[in-house]
Amino acid sequence: xxxxxxxxxxxxxxxxxxxxxxxxxxxxxxxxxxxxxxxxxxxxxxxxxxxxxxxxxxxxxxxxxxxxxxxxxxxxxxxxxxxxxxxxxxxxxxxxxxxxxxxxxxxxxxxxxxxxxxxxxxxxxxxxxxxxxxxxxxxxxxxxxxxxxxxxxxxxxxxxxxxxxxxxxxxxxxxxxxxxxxxxxxxxxxxxxxxxxxxxxxxxxxxxxxxxxxxxxxxxxxxxxxxxxxxxxxxxxxxxxxxxxxxxxxxxxxxxxxxxxxxxxxxxxxxxxxxxxxxxxxxxxxxxxxxxxxxxxxxxxxxxxxxxxxxxxxxxxxxxxxxxxxxxxxxxxxxxxxxxxxxxxxxxxxxxxxxxxxxxxxxxxxxxxxxxxxxxxxxxxxxxxxxxxxxxxxxxxxxxx
Amino acid sequence: xxxxxxxxxxxxxxxxxxxxxxxxxxxxxxxxxxxxxxxxxxxxxxxxxxxxxxxxxxxxxxxxxxxxxxxxxxxxxxxxxxxxxxxxxxxxxxxxxxxxxxxxxxxxxxxxxxxxxxxxxxxxxxxxxxxxxxxxxxxxxxxxxxxxxxxxxxxxxxxxxxxxxxxxxxxxxxxxxxxxxxxxxxxxxxxxxxxxxxxxxxxxxxxxxxxxxxxxxxxxxxxxxxxxxxxxxxxxxxxxxxxxxxxxxxxxxxxxxxxxxxxxxxxxxxxxxxxxxxxxxxxxxxxxxxxxxxxxxxxxxxxxxxxxxxxxxxxxxxxxxxxxxxxxxxxxxxxxxxxxxxxxxxxxxxxxxxxxxxxxxxxxxxxxxxxxxxxxxxxxxxxxxxxxxxxxxxxxxxxxx
Numbered sequence: 001x002x003x004x005x006x007x008x009x010x011x012x013x014x015x016x017x018x019x020x021x022x023x024x025x026x027x028x029x030x031x032x033x034x035x036x037x038x039x040x041x042x043x044x045x046x047x048x049x050x051x052x053x054x055x056x057x058x059x060x061x062x063x064x065x066x067x068x069x070x071x072x073x074x075x076x077x078x079x080x081x082x083x084x085x086x087x088x089x090x091x092x093x094x095x096x097x098x099x100x101x102x103x104x105x106x107x108x109x110x111x112x113x114x115x116x117x118x119x120x121x122x123x124x125x126x127x128x129x130x131x132x133x134x135x136x137x138x139x140x141x142x143x144x145x146x147x148x149x150x151x152x153x154x155x156x157x158x159x160x161x162x163x164x165x166x167x168x169x170x171x172x173x174x175x176x177x178x179x180x181x182x183x184x185x186x187x188x189x190x191x192x193x194x195x196x197x198x199x200x201x202x203x204x205x206x207x208x209x210x211x212x213x214x215x216x217x218x219x220x221x222x223x224x225x226x227x228x229x230x231x232x233x234x235x236x237x238x239x240x241x242x243x244x245x246x247x248x249x250x251x252x253x254x255x256x257x258x259x260x261x262x263x264x265x266x267x268x269x270x271x272x273x274x275x276x277x278x279x280x281x282x283x284x285x286x287x288x289x290x291x292x293x294x295x296x297x298x299x300x301x302x303x304x305x306x307x308x309x310x311x312x313x314x315x316x317x318x319x320x321x322x323x324x325x326x327x328x329x330x331x332x333x334x335x336x337x338x339x340x341x342x343x344x345x346x347x348x349x350x351x352x353x354x355x356x357x358x359x360x361x362x363x364x365x366x367x368x369x370x371x372x373x374x375x376x377x378x379x380x381x382x383x384x385x386x387x388x389x390x391x392x393x394x395x396x397x398x399x400x401x
Numbered sequence: 402x403x404x405x406x407x408x409x410x411x412x413x414x415x416x417x418x419x420x421x422x423x424x425x426x427x428x429x430x431x432x433x434x435x436x437x438x439x440x441x442x443x444x445x446x447x448x449x450x451x452x453x454x455x456x457x458x459x460x461x462x463x464x465x466x467x468x469x470x471x472x473x474x475x476x477x478x479x480x481x482x483x484x485x486x487x488x489x490x491x492x493x494x495x496x497x498x499x500x501x502x503x504x505x506x507x508x509x510x511x512x513x514x515x516x517x518x519x520x521x522x523x524x525x526x527x528x529x530x531x532x533x534x535x536x537x538x539x540x541x542x543x544x545x546x547x548x549x550x551x552x553x554x555x556x557x558x559x560x561x562x563x564x565x566x567x568x569x570x571x572x573x574x575x576x577x578x579x580x581x582x583x584x585x586x587x588x589x590x591x592x593x594x595x596x597x598x599x600x601x602x603x604x605x606x607x608x609x610x611x612x613x614x615x616x617x618x619x620x621x622x623x624x625x626x627x628x629x630x631x632x633x634x635x636x637x638x639x640x641x642x643x644x645x646x647x648x649x650x651x652x653x654x655x656x657x658x659x660x661x662x663x664x665x666x667x668x669x670x671x672x673x674x675x676x677x678x679x680x681x682x683x684x685x686x687x688x689x690x691x692x693x694x695x696x697x698x699x700x701x702x703x704x705x706x707x708x709x710x711x712x713x714x715x716x717x718x719x720x721x722x723x724x725x726x727x728x729x730x731x732x733x734x735x736x737x738x739x740x741x742x743x744x745x746x747x748x749x750x751x752x753x754x755x756x757x758x759x760x761x762x763x764x765x766x767x768x769x770x771x772x773x774x775x776x777x778x779x780x781x782x783x784x785x786x787x788x789x790x791x792x793x794x795x796x797x798x799x800x801x802x
Binding site: 109111118263264265329333336337340341350357358361362364365366368370371372 | 759
């Protein structure tokens, strides 16, 4: 079977989510009761939780359709109860993290579905104290943050942290890795996060934020390259970036290509997307504002399902050859290499005491493969490898056609 | 089927290899022609090459028997030509490394055999110049070596290396990872290596060795624990260590348990064996001598096939359940985690420019698996997990019975 065309009717569903998020943030007075507009922590927590719900819901819908597609109702692993259809629930994984005081995590994993081999969407909201060693580790990966901390120390009259060098933090993040079975359907990943570092006011005992930043991005990892898919993914991300600033997409596209490099092979794990970190601004910054940057992150987070899910939908039921499945498994091996060896989040997570190992390694595929001296052989392999080693400008190609 | 008993008739073959090695080193004048007894480089090169031949030969024999076992002659992937039997050779991989001047590598990989999923035995003999950064990386992992270098700098009248801090080196090593198909048959690994660091004599242009050391070890990774297997493996290694010094086995057994720890899971990848590094001695050391340490490494290297191959032989044709195969695949995932995240050799190899990535990652299994929140369930899983988290004294258990 050929890939299905993108279904325009579905578009309303994605746009609808963006409107809902917009509503939560700006319009619905009841929802915002008790939340002042600059309460970034609470709003970011809402955003990450809503994004998780949304992406999980879309994945579930696809699983439900998959059951109808094959003409019979198989046992279904799913994440959220659906009122309209009675289905057998095999896995509902709801785990609350206990890494630090006042922390809450919610990991959702769909395993062994009909469409998805392994799909994880994870939310983590946590706060507590970072040791001097953890702060050092963090600043090593965050060059701009380090500069911020220097500025803070120079102008803020006192050093960040208590006498022992412990620094208080707050973090809210949503992240997801989705691996479909079909080798024609790409693996998708996104992560959006908000960080605050600060002190405890000795008089009031309250947390006072001193440095904050956003980070995140979304990237696509197809084993078999469909130019139309790549262009759709990148274009959707660009549409999400452009309202804030049209300079962001090209900048973050390049950052993404640089970040997802498997250094020892000099090839990328996929075809990229966007990546950014240390996104912050000064209090007197007239061009940027915390509000504006929050809007940017919100636009990106709410665009993910729209960028990714249609690509799985197109290819989920496509026929494939054993050679195509084998190649997918080899690329899964590359995914494992990147995540275990280079990914900042995985490294930081595993080094932080009290982390949930299973949440961190949720991103690994169900199965992976390594063959000795296995160079690309088939045309689809050679074409894909060419893209992994030479990042494309997908939108330039799209407008040319 | 139950595991086969260890075959006493085979014992002669293993002992025979040890005698051959002994012959090469001490008795056969013709073989030693042109090699003075203290020419450690040339002798170590012979040892690593002979060990590779030996382990590959044993693996091949098992593959040949596997063909007879199932009653028909399947296409066979093998490594060395066998004069007595006409067989189809599908893979002969012989690659000469080109990492540095005067280097020579020989990697042998048997893939997709009847007994072995992936079996690699690799030899590397190389020399050249290490950059100051590479020397720093090396000393970070070698605490005792660092002390040696300090002593050398204090007493040697001058600093090691040229004006730019480049240090000349020589290295000869043999390493192997063998993954059988059958989940009852354990994965085996060994590595023995010899290192020299030194200067080039400005008058003669010849390399002058200033610091040298041996390193290596062997360890076993069963998915399903057979106490008898573990005891046999450890006992064979102990027998190889004891002639040099009976204090070595307990010391290196513990080092091995400490080294093969997957830190983020606080469990070992297998049931251990022996591990040592930075093994050297002063020129006036009366207890140790370079010759004596060479003898120790030779005894260990020549004992490996005897320690490992019989265990594969016992279990290669045992029937197994899908649950047992699944568990093996999950343990393969742990193997990947250790090798990519913690193994010194892998990390050093991938950071060194000009390395052969394929040789370094040869140790990865053909396939591996990760399931979310997959705790040990079946009795054999729980029993194995208990051993990975609490290293056993296998020989104490053996004598008790």
